């Protein structure tokens with residue numbers, strides 16, 4: 001996956017998720033940082049994986065959205081409660097990476 005392809009996949013997934021969060025179809029269960037902060041944090045190289053779990057009000061599905069420094073972004077349904085089993089790690093101080 002080229003850099004450009006990766007950017008496009010991330011932007012598409014982020015926009016789709018943002019639309020659903022904004023209109024209330026989905027809500028965030030737990031996340032390292034707010035959705036629109038995920039790319040700036042990923043680009044800082046200060047944290048290897050940045051993830052967000054969201055719940056769909058319409059069908060009850062839990063969705064996982066994750067970025068890691070080099071890999072393909074992930075946007076997929078996961079088991080309910082997955083956010084409780086995720087190995088959460090500390091987020092570097094915001095002033096070091098926020099735009």
Ligand SMILES: [Zn+2]
Pocket residue numbers: 056057058059060061
């Ligand atoms: Zn749904």
